[in-house]
Amino acid sequence: MGRITFMNDSFSHLNESGEASMVDVSNRDITKRTAIASALVTASPETIAAVKEMQIKKGDVIGTARIAGILAAKKTSELIPLCHPIAIHNISLDFYFTRDSISITSEVVTVDRTGVEMEALTAVSVAALTVFDMIKSVDSYAVISDIQMVSKSGGKNGDWQR
Secondary structure, eight states, X not given: OOOOOOOSSOOTTBOTTSOBOOOOOTTSOOEEEEEEXXXXXXXXXXXXXXXXXXOOTTOOHHHHHHHHHHHHHHTHHHHSTXXXXXXXXXXXXXXXXXXXXEEEEEEEEEEEXXXXXXXXXXXXXXXXXXXXXXXXXXXXXXXXXXXXXXXEEOSTTOOEEO
C-alpha cells in the first residue's frame, strides 16, 4: 500500500474560517509536470470486436472517446471545484484492446506550478464514459473500472509510480 500523509493541524483546502479554498500555488516553482492515468472498459468479446472493427452504429468509438478525453482534460478546473486552471502542453490518449476489454491510458504534460494528475484522471474517465455511451445499446453489461493514477513526475513531491 502507498504512503498516506495527513496534515497535523490544518487542511490544505480550507481557509482560516474552515471554508473550502483553492490552495495558493503562486510561490511554487514552475516545472515540467507529467501524469499518466488509466481506466478499463470491459464488455463482451463481440462488443469489443465491433468497436475494433468500427461496426458500432453510433460511429467511431475510439476516435470519439479520444476527442472527449482531450476536451475533458482541458475542462478539469471547471469540473473539479478546487483544481487550478492550468495550461496543458500535451495530452495523448491510447486505447489497447484485449478479447473483452479496452484499456485507456492518458498522459498529460504541463510546465506550471501544480500537477496534472486530475487532468489525466478526468481524461480517462470521460473517455471511458464515452466508450460506454457508444456501446451501451449493444451491451448493457459493459463495465467501467480501475480508474487510477499510473505515474507522475515533477513538482515538490517528485516522481511517483504505481
